[in-house]
Amino acid sequence: MKTVLYRTLVTEFYRQNTGFFLVILMISFAIIRPDDHVALFQYAMSSPPFLLYYFAIWTLYVFKTIAFVRHQFRHPAYRFLYHFRLIPPGTRLFYWLSISISLLLPILAYALWMSFHGVRNQQWTAIGSIALFALGMVATALIIFERVIRQSNTEVKVRTFARNWPLPYPLFFIQFLLRRNAILVLITKLFSGAILIGVCLLYPTDDYDERLIAIGLLIGSLIHLGLTTEHYTFEHEYLLFVRNLPLSFLKRFTAHTLQMLLIFLPEVLLLFRYLPDPISFLFVVKAFVFISGIQMAALHRVYQHDKSLEKLSLYGLWGFIIGLVFIMFRLDLTIIGGLLWIYAAWINAYKYYKSEFQFD
Amino acid sequence: MLHVKNYRKAYHSRTILEVPELQLQPGIHWIRGVNGAGKSTFFRSVAGMLPFEGEIWLDDTWEVKRDPVAFRLRVNYAEAEPLYPEYLSAFDLISFVAKAKKAPAGQVNELVETLEITSFWKQPVGTYSSGMLKKTSLILGFLGNPTLIMLDEPLITIDDRAVANVCQLIDQYHQNGVQFLLSSHQDFRLTDLKMDSSYIIRNQTLEEIHLG
Numbered sequence: 001m002k003t004v005l006y007r008t009l010v011t012e013f014y015r016q017n018t019g020f021f022l023v024i025l026m027i028s029f030a031i032i033r034p035d036d037h038v039a040l041f042q043y044a045m046s047s048p049p050f051l052l053y054y055f056a057i058w059t060l061y062v063f064k065t066i067a068f069v070r071h072q073f074r075h076p077a078y079r080f081l082y083h084f085r086l087i088p089p090g091t092r093l094f095y096w097l098s099i100s101i102s103l104l105l106p107i108l109a110y111a112l113w114m115s116f117h118g119v120r121n122q123q124w125t126a127i128g129s130i131a132l133f134a135l136g137m138v139a140t141a142l143i144i145f146e147r148v149i150r151q152s153n154t155e156v157k158v159r160t161f162a163r164n165w166p167l168p169y170p171l172f173f174i175q176f177l178l179r180r181n182a183i184l185v186l187i188t189k190l191f192s193g194a195i196l197i198g199v200c201l202l203y204p205t206d207d208y209d210e211r212l213i214a215i216g217l218l219i220g221s222l223i224h225l226g227l228t229t230e231h232y233t234f235e236h237e238y239l240l241f242v243r244n245l246p247l248s249f250l251k252r253f254t255a256h257t258l259q260m261l262l263i264f265l266p267e268v269l270l271l272f273r274y275l276p277d278p279i280s281f282l283f284v285v286k287a288f289v290f291i292s293g294i295q296m297a298a299l300h301r302v303y304q305h306d307k308s309l310e311k312l313s314l315y316g317l318w319g320f321i322i323g324l325v326f327i328m329f330r331l332d333l334t335i336i337g338g339l340l341w342i343y344a345a346w347i348n349a350y351k352y353y354k355s356e357f358q359f360d
Numbered sequence: 361m362l363h364v365k366n367y368r369k370a371y372h373s374r375t376i377l378e379v380p381e382l383q384l385q386p387g388i389h390w391i392r393g394v395n396g397a398g399k400s401t402f403f404r405s406v407a408g409m410l411p412f413e414g415e416i417w418l419d420d421t422w423e424v425k426r427d428p429v430a431f432r433l434r435v436n437y438a439e440a441e442p443l444y445p446e447y448l449s450a451f452d453l454i455s456f457v458a459k460a461k462k463a464p465a466g467q468v469n470e471l472v473e474t475l476e477i478t479s480f481w482k483q484p485v486g487t488y489s490s491g492m493l494k495k496t497s498l499i500l501g502f503l504g505n506p507t508l509i510m511l512d513e514p515l516i517t518i519d520d521r522a523v524a525n526v527c528q529l530i531d532q533y534h535q536n537g538v539q540f541l542l543s544s545h546q547d548f549r550l551t552d553l554k555m556d557s558s559y560i561i562r563n564q565t566l567e568e569i570h571l572g
Contacts, residue, residue: 163482166455167448179447238445241500243409245460246433353428354411 001087005095008078010102013068016229021106022313041114045126054114055133058107060187062137065103066144067183073148085149092149093142100141108134170258176234177227177263184226189266192220196267200274210279211327214290218323220267221291222316227263228298229312236357249349256299256348260292267291290333293340294319300347303355361386361539362406362508367414369401376401379414379566387556388530388540390548392569397561399543400440403510406541407437418507433461438501440512440543442493446486450477450496453485454503461504471499474525490517498526502533509533510541515551527551 014021028037044050072078084092101108111134118127167175177185199216202208235242247255271284298312298319326336364382368375377398393399404410408424408431416424422431444453458468472478475495485493494517501509511530515523530540530553542548548555560569 163449163451167452169456172445172448172452175447176445180445234445238443240404240409241437241439241442241457244407244432244435244437245457246429246431246462247460248429353408353425356411 008072009069009099013103018313022316038117042117045118045123051129061107062141063183066141069145070148096142096145100138104137170255173231173234173259174262181230188223188227191223192267193270195220196270197274200276203276214327214333217287217291221294222320224295225298225312225316228295231299232302253348260295264288264292286333289337293337296344297340300344304347304351306356363417365415367412369405369412375564377564382566386539388534390555390558391541391543393561399561400512403437403512407435408432434507436501436506437510438497442497444485447484449484450481454499457500458503463503471502474529475499494518506538508539512543515544515546527553
């Protein structure tokens with residue numbers, strides 16, 4: 001039972017979120033140096049209210065793990081997990097504790113790193129707060145996991161009214177994101193939005209050019225690779241029947257384009273709101289072609305070579321390095337984005353039906 | 361009607377099914393095989409839902425890889441154990457597939473009434489029983505003007521009245537020139553349907569067997 005639980009809850013969580021973790025790691029340790037982390041959290045530990053920002057981010061992560069576990073239990077393929085309820089309470093709580101710690105490991109490790117530096121500086125109040133919060137996170141996760149298993153009869157909440165107009169196909173995935181992956185969407189949009197607003201506000205403070213905004217866009221788009229994984233698995237798990245439909249390249253590609261428009265609508269609106277004065281609003285169009293181009297290329301890369309799903313995070317890393325080089329050499333965003341769209345269109349036209357999701 | 365040439369399907373480099381040559385004449389054909397033999401894999405390949413090695417021709421005119429749109433317009437498939445997003449309704453799914461398959465006017469209502477899903481088809485799939493899901497999947501299989509319909513385990517999880525209705529639909533569509541590939545562990549000879557041939561998947565290939 002322990003092996004099954006670990007495989008379906010812990011291993012699967014990290015497997016499905018490799019893209020998310022790599023992008024977070026890339027931003028946290030490739031862009032921000034470890035010394036900057038230390039300086040930042042030492043400041044936070046000396047000024048406890050600032051510590052609340054850390055706790056807020058950690059809470060989002062706890063929500064993400066809880067959402068994943070609930071999602072796994074509710075998935076038809078994993079209903080057997082409810083048999084875990086038959087295990088004696090003591091053993092079950094021990095397993096939950098171990099699973100909670102395993103899922104929260106990245107933030108617990110970060111908290112430990114902070115505490116280690118705190119001990120050196122004798123910041124005992126801050127260490128105490130971090131330790132208490134860490135314990136609280138583990139306990140909260142454990143309690144909610146136990147509640148999930150006790151509520152095996154709870155029906156999945158779905159709307160109770162009858163809709164008299166059919167939901168358009170491009171919205172199938174958007175609904176899936178909002179209903180089943182709201183926390184992933186929230187975290188992705190929070191990060192991406194914060195980075196975009198950050199670069200837009202930073203722009204007038206020095207002699208920067210459009211490249212600064214472009215770097216923000218690059219990072220913001222790469223953060224969305226987690227959604228790409230969801231997009232691909234959703235299509236192959238729930239909408240396999242679509243591959244039996246006579247949808248022409250134009251129809252398929254138009255649906256994908258509409259989905260990209262909807263996914264990146266918040267970023268487009270943010271750009272309109274925060275775009276620094278000297279930059280033309282035409283830049284927003286370029287920005288959309290660029291960020292959606294990255295997403296389209298990532299999704300279609302997985303269609304072309306399904307095993308790439310596991311490597312999406314690696315692509316994110318290389319994408320960041322190559323994208324950065326292109327931006328620094330002032331290659332126009334429309335050209336980069338346009339090339340990525342052409343690649344996606346080529347795959348969609350010629351390789352789409354060769355895509356197959358093979359479970360390990 | 362259906363011509364399969366040098367078909368091979370493998371998962372993780374392990375061959376699941378190999379059909380060097382198969383010519384299916386017009387009719388209703390019954391495909392059998394033990395669990396995991398590869399019936400659904402074969403159906404999904406013919407439906408264009410899975411990539412494979414080889415060629416699959418319909419009426420010697422349309423090949424699944426060369427004519428992806430024209431072929432899919434004429435070949436329908438209903439899953440054995442359908443899985444749909446719980447927030448969509450049968451109405452959403454049927455409307456979308458009906459439009460894509462160019463279903464003639466009135467066909468949707470006719471099927472919805474025949475398989476008796478009117479009372480729930482606008483409710484989200486998350487509230488359905490397995491039988492209601494199965495009926496939804498079967499309706500999707502009949503939409504449009506197909507030449508070939510493949511029904512994977514069409515008689516499971518649905519009640520006796522629905523079984524009779526499905527058999528009646530198959531018969532009615534067949535009389536209108538539609539060919540069928542059916543897979544089932546149940547014996548079709550116990551129904552009113554007349555099978556033209558029967559095949560079994562064993563030893564990773566498809567062999568014709570005599571209907572006793």
